[in-house]
Amino acid sequence: MTSYRDGAVSWLRLVDDAQRLLALPANHAEYPFGYHEARRLPALHDCAVRLETALTEAVAAIEDPSTDPEDIAEIERLVVDMKTALEPLLDRLRIMQEAAGLEPAPPSGILAKISRMAGRGAGEVIDGINELRGPDSGTVIHSVRARALDVAMKKAFGIAGGAQTAARNVLVEITLGSGVTGYGEAAPFPAFNGETQEQALAACGRAATELVGKDLAALVKKASRIESASASAACAIETALVDAHTKTLGVPLHAWLGGREESLVTDITITTGTVEEAAREARAFALFETLKIKVGGGDVDWDVARVNAVFEARPDARLILDANGGLSVADAIRLARELRARGIVPALFEQPVAAGSWEALAEVRAQTGLRVAADESITCVADVDAALGNVDFVNVKIMKSGFFEAVRIARRAKPQALGLMVGGMVETRLAHGASACLAAGIGGFAFVDLDTPLFLASDPFIGGYAQEGPRIDLTPVTLGHGATPR
Numbered sequence: 001m002t003s004y005r006d007g008a009v010s011w012l013r014l015v016d017d018a019q020r021l022l023a024l025p026a027n028h029a030e031y032p033f034g035y036h037e038a039r040r041l042p043a044l045h046d047c048a049v050r051l052e053t054a055l056t057e058a059v060a061a062i063e064d065p066s067t068d069p070e071d072i073a074e075i076e077r078l079v080v081d082m083k084t085a086l087e088p089l090l091d092r093l094r095i096m097q098e099a100a101g102l103e104p105a106p107p108s109g110i111l112a113k114i115s116r117m118a119g120r121g122a123g124e125v126i127d128g129i130n131e132l133r134g135p136d137s138g139t140v141i142h143s144v145r146a147r148a149l150d151v152a153m154k155k156a157f158g159i160a161g162g163a164q165t166a167a168r169n170v171l172v173e174i175t176l177g178s179g180v181t182g183y184g185e186a187a188p189f190p191a192f193n194g195e196t197q198e199q200a201l202a203a204c205g206r207a208a209t210e211l212v213g214k215d216l217a218a219l220v221k222k223a224s225r226i227e228s229a230s231a232s233a234a235c236a237i238e239t240a241l242v243d244a245h246t247k248t249l250g251v252p253l254h255a256w257l258g259g260r261e262e263s264l265v266t267d268i269t270i271t272t273g274t275v276e277e278a279a280r281e282a283r284a285f286a287l288f289e290t291l292k293i294k295v296g297g298g299d300v301d302w303d304v305a306r307v308n309a310v311f312e313a314r315p316d317a318r319l320i321l322d323a324n325g326g327l328s329v330a331d332a333i334r335l336a337r338e339l340r341a342r343g344i345v346p347a348l349f350e351q352p353v354a355a356g357s358w359e360a361l362a363e364v365r366a367q368t369g370l371r372v373a374a375d376e377s378i379t380c381v382a383d384v385d386a387a388l389g390n391v392d393f394v395n396v397k398i399m400k401s402g403f404f405e406a407v408r409i410a411r412r413a414k415p416q417a418l419g420l421m422v423g424g425m426v427e428t429r430l431a432h433g434a435s436a437c438l439a440a441g442i443g444g445f446a447f448v449d450l451d452t453p454l455f456l457a458s459d460p461f462i463g464g465y466a467q468e469g470p471r472i473d474l475t476p477v478t479l480g481h482g483a484t485p486r
């Protein structure tokens with residue numbers, strides 16, 4: 001077997017070199033080409049040539065059947081890093097060469113090859129390679145099954161619009177011709193967006209008839225949103241598709257999405273309830289550094305008292321308020337002011353007012369000075385563009401948009417002035433595991449709100465992520481999202 005490890009160290013160094021060169025000020029646009037630019041040109045050219053050579057070696061290693069399969073996922077991550085470094089380097093080089101009156105370098109052959117093979121994530125590189133290897137009848141969808149997934153709760157999960165007293169979810173199983181099965185979960189939350197288990201089950205049934213006989217790899221490559229009136233049903237099907245796909249590829253879901261991180265630290269929710277309950281729960285959640293308090297379910301004074309009780313019980317904790325759109329602009333501003341008068345400044349105010357008005361969210365943000373997150377307002381990638389400049393964070397949830405669109409939302413928001421939060425509905429470890437893979441794979445999520453399995457009376461799944469206190473550990477996940485029914 002061929003080891004890539006010696007090459008990997010020098011490949012990583014090249015990525016560093018490219019980033020260092022690119023970090024130097026790009027003054028070619030403002031000034032005529034000068035002495036300093038001319039001195040940098042050979043270094044840029046040399047780095048680009050070495051990166052192109054390294055990328056060619058890495059792609060050859062992926063295609064080489066003697067490469068250790070365990071190394072391939074790591075090499076693919078390096079390919080993505082090197083490609084991400086090389087593209088802007090070549091752009092800069094071309095501008096500088098033109099400014100210097102030199103013949104621009106020819107387009108990179110290896111980048112053209114990778115772009116034929118790959119999109120943005122490591123998994124897409126593998127997809128491209130599989131495509132080169134030809135179709136495989138084992139990836140044809142053989143069956144799609146959906147059934148009720150009812151789980152009792154230790155405690156009701158109350159938000160401004162109502163409470164959930166049991167998880168009445170849906171489990172989707174997609175089995176391929178190869179025998180591989182992928183699992184997905186729908187978690188309709190009537191109080192959040194009016195979706196019900198009955199609707200989700202019916203929607204899964206309709207989608208199932210469309211899917212049988214189709215090629216899974218082609219569906220995942222297109223990453224099209226499953227058309228369904230029920231967003232949670234689309235989420236269940238798309239999650240099962242990517243689970244089956246990454247199992248077939250032999251990679252964990254978070255590696256397929258980019259493999260940026262291996263663990264996350266979640267908050268825990270203090271749901272709507274009495275002042276005494278809020279204080280008791282704040283003390284009980286001693287291991288959690290971030291407490292998320294549901295507000296907006298009663299009057300403002302009630303919420304002030306509840307948040308104050310949490311603050312007094314846990315003055316060390318980072319606090320998030322989530323109104324689920326249940327406050328008016330005036331009440332949201334009054335709540336923040338009353339809290340500030342008591343020395344309480346939450347780290348984030350999630351969806352203070354109803355979705356539909358970006359101006360209202362922007363006004364709460366301006367008047368309170370708090371960082372505001374959009375949750376109910378974000379259900380598709382176009383919403384990210386609308387959010388820009390009006391809020392500070394977007395809450396990415398696979399249940400609102402489906403899995404594929406959630407990936408697009410996160411990737412659209414990440415390079416912009418929008419922070420990332422990941423959350424869910426009342427979900428088991430299956431859907432939360434898929435979301436954890438999404439957040440860790442793409443990386444850079446400042447707020448993680450994946451706590452609802454802790455509210456369930458039982459865990460219907462084995463495998464998947466491990467959890468100790470607030471820490472979600474993805475290292476036990478070796479294939480897909482890892483969760484399978486008991």
Ligand SMILES: [Mg+2]
Nearest residue numbers: 322324350375
């Ligand atoms: Mg929320």
